[in-house]
Amino acid sequence: MAVIDVGGSVRAGEELDVQAVGNWLIGQGVQLEGPVEVTQYSGGASNWTYRLKYTNADLILRRPPKGTKAKSAHDMAREFKVQYALSEFYPVLPEMVALCQDESVIGCDFYVMKRIEGIIPRANLPRELNFNEAQVRELCINVIDKLIELHQVPYVGTELEKLGKGEGYCHRQVDGWDARYANAKTLNVPSFRYVRQWLKDNTPVDAKTCLIHNDWRFDNVILDPNDPTQVIGVLDWEMATLGDPLMDLGSALAYWVEDTDNAIFKATRRQPTNLKGMFSRKEVVDYYLEKTGLTPENWTFYEVFGVFRLAVIAQQIYYRYYHKQTNNPAFKDFWIVIHALHIRALKLIGRQKIEANDIAQKYMTKFKELMPK
DSSP states (O other): OTTSOOOBOOOTTOOOOHHHHHHHHHHTTOOOOSOOEEEEEOOSSSSEEEEEEOSSOEEEEEEOOTTOOTTTTTOHHHHHHHHHHHTTTOTTSOOEEEEEOOTTTTSSOEEEEEOOOSBOOOSSOOGGGOOOHHHHHHHHHHHHHHHHHHHTOOOTTSGGGGGOOOSOHHHHHHHHHHHHHHHHOOTTSOOOHHHHHHHHHTOOOOSOOEEEOSSOOGGGEEEETTEEEEEEEEOOOTTOEEEOHHHHHHHHHTTOOOTTSOHHHHHTOOSSTTSTTSOOHHHHHHHHHHHHOOOOSOHHHHHHHHHHHHHHHHHHHHHHHHTTSOOOGGGTTHHHHHHHHHHHHHHHHHHHHHHHOHHHHHHHHHHHHHSOO
């Protein structure tokens, strides 16, 4: 089936020593038969991902990029152990096969898992699916439900409990992302001074502590080829941790581009949230809060944080382009997107201030009454 997600050719300079990997896997007791076909996936925020297709086994290998420190954002052992420990409670994870921390094999840590065959919904759903509005709505709800299900995982007393740093997650995140932006700022992007101060002034105590994914998007889920509204896999656990679930939701919504958004946001869309049948961002929040029973005093904080966090991620990428550390033309106009995210954050804060002001609300109500129908 053409809609099944498959890899492409291995990129130059990112070749994998398949013989060394195969020998190591056999040494771990993994049965491998026949020649191996190697392809590489282009997705994933940072780590390199390969498919190793043997006659009797279909495997995925994840490794950090060359030149990175394994104990930073590319900790293969942590990513492997999170999925291994979580699989008991969350049955949409790939089956872990083996973790290698012997750098003599391919020069870095890596891990291998079984491939889940399915469809990854990227910016546009495959035409072959031909979803109607009701099917789009069902897919939307199923993806949100999988996030809610993750947030209910009973982590206490398991290996997952070691992921946490205790209370104060929201404060640590605001301080951390604020520092990252300061370090990555270039001359042609806004300072976000007001937004950054507003986040610090409005940081709430953690709503609760649970396991969070930290990179929840449609292109990190796998859909069942036989029933494509159903989620059968969730990928990219490199940033998973224990934290506030509303921070997870707010960060996810930063990527949620609606049909009513402006042209800049539509141009950056990475998932099919613009389709008829998809929830709006407000509908996502309402649905999530109703299902979980959480009642944040100031939801706007989480949404503004998500927008700022995305701006920092984009700026960190643009910083490398600006300083000629990469010449990828896809990054050339990121500074424009960062300006748009700044405006979006300011608008969210402004709207929240109006909604919180009783006098302003009375004027708004009166104004709407005077407007012609």
